[in-house]
Amino acid sequence: MRExxxxxxxxxxxxxxxxxxxxxxxxxxxxxxxxxxxxxxxSTISQVIKAASLLLLSISTPYAHAFDLAELSAQLxxxxxxxxxxxxxxxxxxxxxxxxxxxxxxLSRDHGLLWLLQKPLKQDYRIDDAGIARRTxxxxxxxxxxxxxxxxxxxFLAVLKGDRSGLERDFDLKLSGxxxxxxxxxTPHSLLLKQIFSAIRIDGGALVERIELIETQGDRTxxxxxQSQAGDGLxxxxxxxxxx
Numbered sequence: 001m002r003e004x005x006x007x008x009x010x011x012x013x014x015x016x017x018x019x020x021x022x023x024x025x026x027x028x029x030x031x032x033x034x035x036x037x038x039x040x041x042x043s044t045i046s047q048v049i050k051a052a053s054l055l056l057l058s059i060s061t062p063y064a065h066a067f068d069l070a071e072l073s074a075q076l077x078x079x080x081x082x083x084x085x086x087x088x089x090x091x092x093x094x095x096x097x098x099x100x101x102x103x104x105x106x107l108s109r110d111h112g113l114l115w116l117l118q119k120p121l122k123q124d125y126r127i128d129d130a131g132i133a134r135r136t137x138x139x140x141x142x143x144x145x146x147x148x149x150x151x152x153x154x155x156f157l158a159v160l161k162g163d164r165s166g167l168e169r170d171f172d173l174k175l176s177g178x179x180x181x182x183x184x185x186x187t188p189h190s191l192l193l194k195q196i197f198s199a200i201r202i203d204g205g206a207l208v209e210r211i212e213l214i215e216t217q218g219d220r221t222x223x224x225x226x227q228s229q230a231g232d233g234l235x236x237x238x239x240x241x242x243x244x
Contacts, residue, residue: 067175067179068175069173071179072162072164072175072182074162075162075206076159076208077109077162077163079231080108080109080230080232081107081108081109081232081233081234082106083104083106083228083229084105084225084227085103085225085226085227086102086104086225087100087101087102088221088223088224089223089224090219090220090221091219091221092219093217093219098222100119102117103115103116103118104116106238106242107160108234111234111242111243112126112129112157112242113127113128113157113160114126114238115127115153127153127154127157128157128242130142131143132153155200156211156223159202159208159211160208167186170189170190171186171187171188171189172187180205180206182205183201184203184204186199186200186202187199196215197215197216198215198216199214200212207228208225209224209225210223210224211223211225
């Protein structure tokens with residue numbers, strides 16, 4: 001493999017020397033006996049140089065750096081805290097318009113996800129490695145972990161944190177685009193998630209901007225995060241809710 005890499009690195013340089021020698025030989029041929037260069041020969045040399053530039057560009061392009069999953073994971077995991085508003089749309093086959101909910105979220109790289117639903121009703125959720133919990137009058141209560149809502153919540157947490165290893169346990173990942181405009185497609189391969197989702201599409205830039213979950217029965221959930229902001233630390237209230 002190292003030999004192949006060295007060959008790929010040397011290729012543009014070798015090609016440059018060959019093209020330079022070609023141009024030099026043409027120039028010698030068109031100057032017999034010290035006479036002035038032929039205009040047609042100069043034109044030919046110019047065309048060769050242009051062709052060389054295009055050829056070098058075409059050879060360099062395949063080896064240009066590509067944005068990969070490791071870089072995406074590191075990019076999303078970099079902020080200590082991400083917070084902002086969210087809009088969630090539930091598209092049901094039986095309804096002509098989606099069911100819409102709104103709220104605020106706080107994602108802590110070290111402590112989990114705080115999901116504060118504000119419309120159409122108020123309800124607070126906490127999602128972390130221990131599972132999903134709902135705020136009640138008696139405090140935070142752990143919720144069953146095998147329903148669709150719990151699966152979606154864990155998925156949101158893994159995606160927002162850039163947890164590549166967690167996603168690869170259950171999905172095949174396909175990334176396209178660049179650092180500031182990318183799309184990640186997830187195709188489930190675990191038996192449980194195959195029964196729930198047919199595909200998941202995620203769009204983003206510096207942070208995740210949109211998540212679309214396509215369910216096997218035809219319903220869709222679209223999560224929009226239009227104004228997410230990275231931060232350095234939690235507020236006192238956020239810390240009280242997330243650190244336990």
